Amino acid sequence: MTLTFEDFPQGHFGSFGPRFVSRDEIIAFASEFDPQPMHLDEQAALQSMLKGLSGSGWHLCSLMMRMMFDGFIGRTASLGSPGVNEVRWLSPLRPGDELMLDVEVVEARVSQSRPSTGIVTFKCSVSNKSGETLCEMVSPIIVERRDGSGRAS
Amino acid sequence: MRFFEDLQLGQRRELGTYTFTAEDIKRFARQFDPQRFHLDEDEGRNSLFGGLAASGWHVGSVCMKLIVADNQRLADLARTRGEPIVLGGPSPGFKDLRWYKPVLAGDTITYSSEIASLRASASRPQWGILQVRNIGINQRDELVFSVLASAFVPRRNNG
Numbered sequence: 001m002t003l004t005f006e007d008f009p010q011g012h013f014g015s016f017g018p019r020f021v022s023r024d025e026i027i028a029f030a031s032e033f034d035p036q037p038m039h040l041d042e043q044a045a046l047q048s049m050l051k052g053l054s055g056s057g058w059h060l061c062s063l064m065m066r067m068m069f070d071g072f073i074g075r076t077a078s079l080g081s082p083g084v085n086e087v088r089w090l091s092p093l094r095p096g097d098e099l100m101l102d103v104e105v106v107e108a109r110v111s112q113s114r115p116s117t118g119i120v121t122f123k124c125s126v127s128n129k130s131g132e133t134l135c136e137m138v139s140p141i142i143v144e145r146r147d148g149s150g151r152a153s
Numbered sequence: 154m155r156f157f158e159d160l161q162l163g164q165r166r167e168l169g170t171y172t173f174t175a176e177d178i179k180r181f182a183r184q185f186d187p188q189r190f191h192l193d194e195d196e197g198r199n200s201l202f203g204g205l206a207a208s209g210w211h212v213g214s215v216c217m218k219l220i221v222a223d224n225q226r227l228a229d230l231a232r233t234r235g236e237p238i239v240l241g242g243p244s245p246g247f248k249d250l251r252w253y254k255p256v257l258a259g260d261t262i263t264y265s266s267e268i269a270s271l272r273a274s275a276s277r278p279q280w281g282i283l284q285v286r287n288i289g290i291n292q293r294d295e296l297v298f299s300v301l302a303s304a305f306v307p308r309r310n311n312g
Binding site: 032033034035036037038048049050054056057058059061062063065066069073074078079080081082083084085086087088089092142 | 181184185186187188190200201202206208209210213214215217218221240241242243244245246247248249250251252277280305
């Protein structure tokens with residue numbers, strides 16, 4: 001069954017994962033999008049503030065997107081997102097990490113400009129196996145209402 | 154990358170341009186964001202986006218790619234002048250990211266960066282914290298992307 005706006009009441013929504021992240025994936029993403037030494041080379045990374053090879057923050061966000069897709073977006077009547085309020089990168093992504101995604105609905109409201117849809121604001125946090133939070137994000141997603149299809153409700 | 158002391162509020166840099174091909178868009182989407190409007194032309198046309206649209210995370214990741222390339226150009230310039238190479242630090246995050254308009258297959262986005270704030274790091278005296286407003290503009294001169302990003306920048310005299 002497709003999830004609609006009504007399926008996202010305020011509160012805890014769910015936990016998803018684990019998602020294993022390999023060293024090869026970290027280096028492949030960094031080579032294409034963020035080729036800084038701290039994301040590519042162990043020796044150089046040891047000299048960096050993060051003290052060891054770490055994944056790009058954009059890789060972590062992209063992995064979080066994939067975990068959201070696999071967890072619920074893939075079966076949600078989602079129309080896309082206008083943006084992200086905030087992302088905080090709190091601890092580095094490391095080779096071999098097993099990521100868990102925790103999702104909370106912080107706000108759900110009907111769109112004024114497009115009343116057949118609602119805007120669901122999620123707080124997502126990604127943690128590793130030892131429970132460290134790597135990343136937190138607050139972002140709205142536009143979701144169709146069950147009685148939507150442009151009809152007045 | 155330059156030292157913290159060399160940076161000034163309002164300084165702007167052109168980061169470069171990138172053309173999003175249909176193939177690029179689908180390849181990124183298959184891996185990270187396989188929503189139907191990022192994978193299929195017809196689904197894209199029938200969505201709010203009006204065409205095959207790049208994942209917003211793809212649009213942001215390309216901005217990062219161009220920032221790193223720009224820093225590499227600055228490093229090469231410093232090297233030819235015999236000046237020290239500045240290696241930037243990690244980023245604590247970003248705020249206020251907006252995907253104003255979709256980036257569709259074939260769109261060429263021009264990215265630029267402007268310094269929005271500068272402050273010394275209270276906990277790490279050898280580093281400053283920089284905030285930049287990065288934006289992306291398409292070939293029709295429309296603003297498509299904007300983000301207020303933070304990063305650690307080394308100080309010149311980091312004794």
